[in-house]
Amino acid sequence: MHDLTTSSYHVDTEGYYGPFGGAFIPEMLYGNVEQLRLTYRAIMDEPEFQQDFHRLLRDYVGRPTPLYFAPRLSECYNTRIYLKREDLNHTGAHKINNAIGQILLAMRMGKTRIIAETGAGQHGVATATVCALVGLPCVVYMGELDIARQAPNVARMRMLGAEVRPVTSGSRTLKDATNEAIRDWINHPEDTHYIIGSAVGPHPYPDMVTRFQSVISEEIRTQLLDQTGRSNPDAVMACVGGGSNAAGAFYHFLDQPDVRLIAVEAAGLGIHSGHSAATSVLGTEGIIHGSRTLLMQTDDGQIVEPYSLSAGLDYPGIGPLHAHLIRSGRAEALSVTDQEALEGALELTRLEGIIPALESAHALAAIGRAAFQPDDVVVLCLSGRGDKDMATYIEHLDQSSETSTP
Amino acid sequence: MSRITSLFNRKRQDILNIYFTAGHPTLDSTGTIIRELSQAGVDLIEVGIPYSDPLADGPTIQASSQQALANGMTLPILLEQIREVRPDTDVPLVLMGYLNQVMQYGAERFFRDARTAGVDGLILPDLPLVEFDRTYRELLQKAGLDIAFLVTPQTPPERIRQLDAASSGFLYLVSSSAITGGNSAFGDEQISYFTRLADMDLRNPRLIGFGIADHAGYATACHYANGAIVGSAFIRALDGGQPLGQVIPAFVQHIRGPQPATSSEYSKRSTSAS
Numbered sequence A: 001m002h003d004l005t006t007s008s009y010h011v012d013t014e015g016y017y018g019p020f021g022g023a024f025i026p027e028m029l030y031g032n033v034e035q036l037r038l039t040y041r042a043i044m045d046e047p048e049f050q051q052d053f054h055r056l057l058r059d060y061v062g063r064p065t066p067l068y069f070a071p072r073l074s075e076c077y078n079t080r081i082y083l084k085r086e087d088l089n090h091t092g093a094h095k096i097n098n099a100i101g102q103i104l105l106a107m108r109m110g111k112t113r114i115i116a117e118t119g120a121g122q123h124g125v126a127t128a129t130v131c132a133l134v135g136l137p138c139v140v141y142m143g144e145l146d147i148a149r150q151a152p153n154v155a156r157m158r159m160l161g162a163e164v165r166p167v168t169s170g171s172r173t174l175k176d177a178t179n180e181a182i183r184d185w186i187n188h189p190e191d192t193h194y195i196i197g198s199a200v201g202p203h204p205y206p207d208m209v210t211r212f213q214s215v216i217s218e219e220i221r222t223q224l225l226d227q228t229g230r231s232n233p234d235a236v237m238a239c240v241g242g243g244s245n246a247a248g249a250f251y252h253f254l255d256q257p258d259v260r261l262i263a264v265e266a267a268g269l270g271i272h273s274g275h276s277a278a279t280s281v282l283g284t285e286g287i288i289h290g291s292r293t294l295l296m297q298t299d300d301g302q303i304v305e306p307y308s309l310s311a312g313l314d315y316p317g318i319g320p321l322h323a324h325l326i327r328s329g330r331a332e333a334l335s336v337t338d339q340e341a342l343e344g345a346l347e348l349t350r351l352e353g354i355i356p357a358l359e360s361a362h363a364l365a366a367i368g369r370a371a372f373q374p375d376d377v378v379v380l381c382l383s384g385r386g387d388k389d390m391a392t393y394i395e396h397l398d399q400s401s402e403t404s405t406p
Numbered sequence B: 001m002s003r004i005t006s007l008f009n010r011k012r013q014d015i016l017n018i019y020f021t022a023g024h025p026t027l028d029s030t031g032t033i034i035r036e037l038s039q040a041g042v043d044l045i046e047v048g049i050p051y052s053d054p055l056a057d058g059p060t061i062q063a064s065s066q067q068a069l070a071n072g073m074t075l076p077i078l079l080e081q082i083r084e085v086r087p088d089t090d091v092p093l094v095l096m097g098y099l100n101q102v103m104q105y106g107a108e109r110f111f112r113d114a115r116t117a118g119v120d121g122l123i124l125p126d127l128p129l130v131e132f133d134r135t136y137r138e139l140l141q142k143a144g145l146d147i148a149f150l151v152t153p154q155t156p157p158e159r160i161r162q163l164d165a166a167s168s169g170f171l172y173l174v175s176s177s178a179i180t181g182g183n184s185a186f187g188d189e190q191i192s193y194f195t196r197l198a199d200m201d202l203r204n205p206r207l208i209g210f211g212i213a214d215h216a217g218y219a220t221a222c223h224y225a226n227g228a229i230v231g232s233a234f235i236r237a238l239d240g241g242q243p244l245g246q247v248i249p250a251f252v253q254h255i256r257g258p259q260p261a262t263s264s265e266y267s268k269r270s271t272s273a274s
Ligand SMILES: Cc1ncc(COP(=O)(O)O)c(C=O)c1O
Pocket: A093, A094, A119, A120, A121, A122, A123, A197, A198, A199, A239, A240, A241, A242, A243, A244, A245, A246, A311, A312, A313, A357, A359, A360, A383, A384, A385
């Protein structure tokens, strides 16, 4: 059966990463998911699909995104830090890579209606954007709580022509928005494609999303070779909500054991505060959104409401690839509190003139804890920009200027 | 022979299966609801294990699950309640729940404990066939529990055969590809799906569920299959706030209608329970 010692970090033919993954879905979803499973690789491997995908990534998204050596940040941590600038993508985050891939796939499958879930709103904006691009109707499910804390992205989605449906069930955040999107898909078994926003969900989603995002590590290898004469860094770091930017940043290094893979989770108010989203520490094996993976749950198997100040990391599970990487020891997991992330965001802003997304700021805040050597080459995936988080940042800056003198 | 199989050996038509969420409206209502439903002449009772994230369920069952969890319902409490009520009724009891809870309890232990408590069968909508074949089939057989798989209008014929072969007790026909609690009026497409299934000569009796809320829906289900499963409409009735001893018999009578539902060509032709 599935054992932890498997040498491959890629999905097997049944949709598993070691013991994690699979497709635990009700029969009402079987047709949709099976159609995807049977066709996604064939469609993605068509030269014409690849051409369309890469042309749009270049001309529309603005890829390749720069790999930027951050001198002052490097000096601060006494190591060599390169930022993979996913924040410079059209729409402001890595999410667009996957949205472009999936919309092309949906069109080839003859789908005429698109649905998505969103937490921070970045994936919702990316999906609304690609739907506007190809002229398909788009419904985005978003938790009521997230609608309140990510107002600029809600406005963007609406301007792009998407319908944003507030989700009032459960914790009214990403988990519940995902439930509602899945229910919508059950109710529309024929015309609809669900563009899932992270490396989560039933097989083949985690693998499909990972492949679309793998353009990140593909570019890192070429750019690093150009800039340093070697294509492997000593470490790659990324924040993990569901795990799509991390999966994309890790992908081409999965089978390079000398490259450290560091996944950074949101600890919220502190890992053991009862208000956290640090799944790899607090989670146990179970099923969430059709995937067998690590998730935060009670002894009775009820999914626990996660907490993070950052809407994009406020998810009680992690994708099955990451569950496997962490449990097998291939990847290291670190976690960062709200407060540390806010400080990390401010630090990058003041040192490099880049305002990061609050999600990405979690990865930044973990640099100091990863024990890097001065000549280590570290690539950090800067998954998004901070525009959407300005209200949170301003509030934090106001608070900290009340307690300290500049 | 299992209670479910002997039910279908005895009675082939007009089967009424009522679903409720355990722990709703109150933590202790499980026993009362089962007794009242039995007395009202319901043929099968489906007990929902409340779950935080019921993917296949609509707003009514979601809300009842949240209420049940807030009331403190857990799987061990539910099994204890069933053990207590079992001597009072011979109606087959089917537990419906999501796989995550079964995994956390431990599948083998759960099946054994459920059987010991007096449960007759299970519905686990997110249990994939491959996993069933790999481990669960044997464990369920060992415990002596039936399991009903779901089919939908989109399920292709070969897969219907596989799901029928995996099922024991009965096969669950989802009326339209939708979450629970949807619309009740059956259209031509659904009727042709029910007819198609009736003509397949399946091994298991067929019960139609999802969206059946009144006598008309029940009668149609009985016409094209062996009976009906009613869930959300019953939960809404329980939410009315009247005493369970009044609302339950009234609801069952309302669904059964003035006379027994007319037997039909299709239900007469229904396959024998194996
Ligand atoms: C900028 C940014 N980074 C990271 C994430 C987390 O998602 P993932 O773990 O799939 O990369 C999000 C999610 O909304 C995001 O907006």
